[in-house]
Each structure stands twice: as C-alpha cells, then as structure tokens.
Amino acid sequence: MKEIRFSDHAQLKMEVLARHEVSIDPDFVIETVCSPDKLETGEDDKLIAQKHLDENLVLRVVYREFNAFILLITLYPGRRSRYEKD
Numbered sequence: 609m610k611e612i613r614f615s616d617h618a619q620l621k622m623e624v625l626a627r628h629e630v631s632i633d634p635d636f637v638i639e640t641v642c643s644p645d646k647l648e649t650g651e652d653d654k655l656i657a658q659k660h661l662d663e664n665l666v667l668r669v670v671y672r673e674f675n676a677f678i679l680l681i682t683l684y685p686g687r688r689s690r691y692e693k694d
Contacts, residue, residue, distance in 0.1 A: 610677050610678050622683070625684075637680065641657045666687075667686075670682045
C-alpha cells in the first residue's frame with residue numbers, strides 16, 4: 609500500500625467540518641480511498657472516492673495518485689441523493 613498524505617487543504621477542511629459538527633476521522637478518509645463505494649475520474653487525472661457517511665450523506669475525497677504516494681487534495685460531505693443517482 610502506498611503512503612497516503614493529507615494536503616494542508618485537506619487537513620484544514622477536516623478542521624472546518626469539525627467546527628460545523630461534522631467530525632470525520634482521518635482513518636475513515638483513508639478507508640474511503642482504499643475501499644470506496646464509488647470511484648470517479650475527475651479532471652486533471654484526479655480521482656474522487658466516495659463512501660457512505662450515514663443514511664443521508666456520503667464522504668467524497670478528491671486525490672491524486674503518484675508513483676510513491678497518494679495525495680489527498682480535499683474532502684467534503686455530500687447528499688447521497690445528489691451523488692448516487694446511477
């Protein structure tokens with residue numbers, strides 16, 4: 609398994625979400641990347657991993673994979689109704 613690194617932005621995003629009472633464990637973020645419920649390809653070779661947070665929300669993690677490591681760029685919760693249409 610490649611090393612997984614959190615960008616400064618991803619770390620800040622977790623802090624901001626926690627202030628809004630949406631606490632996301634870093635281990636859950638890593639699990640989302642390693643074992644997503646859904647995986648999409650974004651622009652500029654970015655990948656978007658998605659995993660259920662609860663009955664209404666999913667966690668989406670945007671990352672880029674390099675030869676030696678995986679860089680988590682950002683993460684955000686989203687409504688399941690928006691991201692699970694297909």
